[in-house]
Amino acid sequence: MIYNFSAGPGVLPEPVLREVQAEFLSYKQGVSIVEMSHRSDAFATIVEQLEARLRRLMQIPDDYAVLFLQGGATLQFSMVPMNLRETRRFAYLDSGVWSKKAIADAKHFGDVVVVGSSAATKYRELPAWPQTISDVDYLHVTLNNTIEGTRYTELPDTDVPLVADVSSNILAEAIDVKRYGLLYAGAQKNIGPAGLTLVIIRRELIVDRQLPSYLAYSQHVDSLLNTPSTFSLYVAERVLAWVEDEGGVEAMERRNVEKSSLFYDALDASPLFHAVVSGTERSLTNIPFTTGDAGTDEAFQRFAEAHGLIELGGHRSVGGLRASLYNAMPLEGVKRLIEVMHEFEQEGQDVSYKNV
Ligand SMILES: *Cc1c(COP(=O)(O)O)cnc(C)c1O
Secondary structure (H helix, E strand, O other): OOOOOOOOOOOHHHHHHHHHHHHHEEEEOOOOOHHOOOOOHHHHHHHHHHHHHHHHHOOOOOOOEEEEEEEEHEEEOOOOOHHHHOOEEEEEEEEOOOHHHHHHOOOOOOOEEEEEEOOHHHHOOOOOOOOOOOOOOEEEEEEEOOOOOEOOOOOOOOOOEEEEOOOOOEEEEEEEEHOOOOOEEEHHHOOOOOOOEEEEEEEHHHOOOOHHHHHHHHOOOOOOHHHHHHHHHHHHHHHHHHHOOOOHHHHHHHHHHHHHHHHHHHHHHHHOOEEEEOOOHOOEEEEEEOOEEEEEHHHHHHHHHHOOOOOEEEEOOOOOOEEOOOOOOOOOHHHHHHHHHHHHHHOOOOOOOOOO
């Protein structure tokens, strides 16, 4: 049994992978899903179902459009400022590596005001929300910091549209869509294969700004502009069906709280390992941890791999260890990880895993 703790592309539900395998050679019309026209009736049904499921799961109001794009969350770092610019002043919270990248890209399209930064704490804490904010087109926040393992649980009262990168916590916890002007997420953390990006945007924010066609949100509303990543859309629709069958976002959040609490408790009690983030800012989905020694962290990673627990390395920019506990990670996987950590504490730190 292999448990995959990858931060992304992440683990997907096994029943969905089996279903995809069974249907791969012949989807309904006797051809593979990857051979079908994205304009066919069968494929249009998949996209309609996907949108309907997402709207039900996240309680997306009708005055929001759902767009299925490509280019990852990274392309949204540019599409957001391109499409939302009125005054060309944008506010950003600098809470981690991904927000830093979003800030860098936004600077191509206007003035970026960094209204809070926790760079000085190496992003182990979250910057506070600004007290008041005005005269900007939007306020951007990375709601769950995938690399650093922090997450916001409270939102400010503000008249400025809130824009959030929810790549690593979408469908993992409740997100109150109507508090936001725009939400975006790469699908590969919690929703499906890479190649699909979701944008949920309040319709009144969609303004024609004479952009090249693909880059304009207005071109993607209520129809497919060009050939999407058809396979990713198809798998995402099946994953969302699974989420609905399992009890929806509420059930996912309950499980994610249970899994992450178990893991944080084990870290807090461990004589060897500790969590990098403390207190109420701890992420439900991405948990960085360390022994405090790079060599021992690496030795544990190899020890864990030998026990079927893979992708426990921290992001290349920060090092250490990280366990991502997305929706499809079962509780058993977390229990197994804790067991293996205990084994390593007792006997695993021997030379065969070190100094390789
Ligand atoms: C993974 C991730 C990204 C980058 O996503 P791509 O789809 O690879 O562009 C951006 N932001 C957050 C919060 C992420 O977790």
